[in-house]
Amino acid sequence: MSTVASAPGARRTGGASVLSPAILRPALVESVVKLDPRIQFRNPVMLVVELGAVVTTGIWLAQATGLSDGDQPAWFxxxxxxxxxxxVVFGNLAEALAEGRGKAQADALRAMRTDTVARLADGGTRPASALRPGDRVVVDAGETIPGDGTVVEGIASVDESAITGESAPVIREAGGDRSAVTGGTRVLSDRIVVEITQEPGGSFLDRMIALVEGAARRRTPNEVALGILLAGLSLVFLVVVATLRPFVDFAGSGVSTVTLVALLVALIPTTIGALLSAIGIAGMDRLVRRNVLALSGRAVEASGDVDVLLLDKTGTITFGNRRATAFLPVAGVTERELAEAAMLASLADGTPEGRSVVDLARDGHGLDPSAAGAQRAGVEAIPFTAETRMSGVDLPGTGPDEPTRELRKGAGDAVVARVGDLGGTVPDELRRLLDGVAQEGGTPLAVADGARVLGVVHLKDVVKPGMRERFDRLRAMGIRTIMVTGDNRITAARIAEEAGVDDVLAEATPERKLELIREQQRGGRLVAMTGDGTNDAPALAQADVGVAMSSGTQAAREAGNMVDLDSDPTKLIEIVEVGKQLLITRGALTTFSIANDVAKYFAILPAIFATAWATRPGDDGPLASLNVMDLGTPSSAIVSAIVFNAIVIPLLVPIALRGVAYRPVGATALLRRNLLVYGLGGLIAPFIGIKLIDLVVHGVLGA
Incomplete structure (x- = not known):
């Protein structure tokens, strides 16, 4: 399989400006190519405009060649x-620019693909493009992983910067939830055996390229529904304009076919019709630039309507491992003495919890392991094992009269048993400290120096900074948050209160997660969740928006409808914001499009009927009051409205591609802002724009 060479930041090229020549030039060409009626057929609104352009062009050519005099001058x-x-071209340009940014990303990925040679585990070699599901390949340090798969043997540090854009390496190992690897990433250390899972031509990278190019993008249900509405409006106005001909003939207003075509184009919602596709493509593009691969267009849209978020506690709300937060000495022992003993006893503990004890002693008390005697000759480190549930260090004395210190740190009952075996006495205070930490939802670790008890280290889940503010933002969006954890109810309740989530599911199993999602969905809510393990797969598949971590298992990645390439569980909050921004942008520009049609009515309708019932030559007629903009002539009014109708499309392209700024406020506030900014703006702007254009057309050209 063709893979992408490691290149940090490769996927950042998609952020290029739409006005850069690399994107703008191909988009201009594509906007002309898209004039093909077979392409325009997908957009009924713009198809009507194109047919109107064909009709008016035919009338002009007939006038220019003398085949017809026409009701109005040829220049009109x-x-x-x-x-x-x-x-039509401007509408095509909006879509082409949106597609262009995706193609720029795809070209950057495609340019770095190389066909690697894979070493099979059972001997021999095979081109990466010829690998099949089930093949096992060996990848050593410095080599590129030839295809998507699962680590079945070994553990290694992997550089995934070519895919995620992040330079920090990640650990991939067999038998866990961090076993999935992506073709094109590079092994930095050790050796792994990878079982290929991708079908030929179906690698993760191939799906990324297809997505960013737009080839795999399908219109979302909301987009389809809005398209049907716009098509229906176009059909209604087409019938209205067609039946208007007998009335204008009866009124003797002398309205030409060109004027009726102009009226039709002004009536139908051309602005949103031209920008609708670009808005959808840009929404997908914003997710891709956040390193999220949406496998379903519906999922992007659904993320904007999410009511409930299920977030795993560990790694999402809290740091991935429990951390040491306090040293609790027993009577007769100073906190610094306990901190020094706990630090030394943790030097051989390679677990994240053990390292956090060393960090707390260093940062909280200024202790240095080397200065505390850890480098002394004869020091014996006692590593942590599942059997002893302790770690420690034996420090030989500095003189013949100083005995060896046997420092131990570990589970409370294990340390208590050791102290008893050595003939020591366990004070009641230790048991109170152990029970107190446990009741607070923490994990207590006892520390002893030989037969002497020193105190307790308090380990607890530490809530990530800023999580309460994040959940406040979600609450302002009207989204309910539920923390999901396998912890007991006491621990779960404490973390939930500290983080500020709305609800908690403690002692969660795959079955309970699935039932919770179904219960919320039966209540009419849209549910999003994130996960990375095989046990998360059922819930990810059931959720309306299931975000699987790229670093997770193959089962999780296949079950979700989005994959987070950064494997950052908090990315779910950004995904929701992108989805809401997509829906708000679509609604805002639809509001603007419908509102600015009002000004066009006041420009074209007076031009058709103002003089229809004039009682004498030179009289403006009783309907002249409709000309509220005081436009020069019927011809200049119609031309001004059509010109404004065209130029407003490219002016709105940056908004369609960038998206309307989203703030986490309630639905009522959003609606109010939408109406004030885009409704009122869409009503006022055309009056100003059409009047200014009319001054040029009528004043300068004398039309």
Whole structure:
């Protein structure tokens, strides 16, 4: 399989400006290519505009060649035709620019793909492109992993920067939830055996390229529904304009076919029709630039409507491992003495918890392991084992009269048993300290120097900084958060209160997670969750938005409808914000499109009927009051409306691609802002724009 060479930051190229020549030039060409009616057929609104452009062009050509005199001068038909064509081109350009950013990302990935040679575990070699599911390959340090798969033997440090853009290596090992590897990433240390899981041409990288190019993007249900609405409006206005011909003939207003076509284009929602596809593509692109691969367009849209978030406690709300937070000495022992003993006893403890004890002693008390005698000759480190449940160190005395110190740190009952075996006495205070830490939801570790008890180290889950603020933001969005953990209820309740989540599911099993999601969905709520293990797969598949970690198991990645390439569980919050921004952008520009049609009515309708019932020559007629913008002539009014209708599309392209700024406020506040900014703005801007264009058309050209 073709894979991508390691290149930190490779996927950042998609952030290029849409005005850069590399994106703009191909988009201009593509906007002309998309004039093909077979392509426009997918967008009924713009198809109507293109048909109108064909009709007005035909009328102009007939006038220019003398086949027809027409009801209005040839320049009028030519001007309307040109701007109708530009309206379609501008709509195509919006879509092409959105696609262009994705293609820039895809080209960057494709340019770095190389066909590697895989070493099979049973001997021999095979090109990566010829690997099949079930093949086992050996990858040593410095070599590129030839295809997507699962580590079945060994443990190694892997550079995934070519995919995630992050330079920090990650650990991949057999038999756990961190066993999935991606083709194109590079092994930095050790040796692993990988079982290939990808089908030919179906690697993770291939899916990324297809996604960012837009080839795999399907229109979401909401987008389809809005498209049907726009098509229905276009059909209604087409019938209205077609039946208007007998009325204008009866009124004797002398309205031409070109004017009726201009009226039709002004009536239908061309602005949102032109930008709708670009908004959807840009939403997907924003997720990709956040290193999230959406395997379903519906999932992107659903993320904007999520009501409930299920978040795993460990690694999401809290740090991945419990950390030492306090030293609790017994009577007669100073806190510094306990900290020094616990630090030395933890030097041989390679677990994250053991390292956190050393960090707390160093940062909280300024202790240095080397200065405390850890480098002394004859020191024997006692590593932590599952059998002893303790770690420690034996420090020989500095003189013949100083005995060896046997420092131990570990589970309370294990240390108590050792102290008893050595003939020591366990004070009641130790038991009170052990029970107190446990009741607070923490993990107590006892520390002893030989037969003498020193005190307790308090380990606990530490909530990540800023989590309460994040959950406050989600609550402001109207989203309920539920923490999911396998901890007991006491521990879970304490963490939930500290983090600020709305609810908690303690002692969670795969079955309980699944039932919780189904219960929420039966209540009409949309549920999102994140996970990385095989036990998360059922819940990920059931959730409306299931975000699997790229570092997780193959089962989790296949069950979810999104994959987070950074394997950052808190990314779920960003995904929700991107989804809401997509929906808000679509709603805002739809509001603007419908609102700015009002000004076009006041431009074109007076031009058609203002003089229809004039009682004498030169009289403006009773409907002249409709000309609230005081436009120069019927011809300049129609041309001004059509010109504004065209140029507003490229002016709104940056908003469609960037998205409307989203703030976590309630639905009522969002609706109010939408109406004030885009509704009122869409109502006022065309009056100003059409009037300014009319001043140019009527004043300068004398039309």
């Amino acid at each position: 038909a030519a001007t309307v035709a040109i701007w109708l064509w530009l309206t």
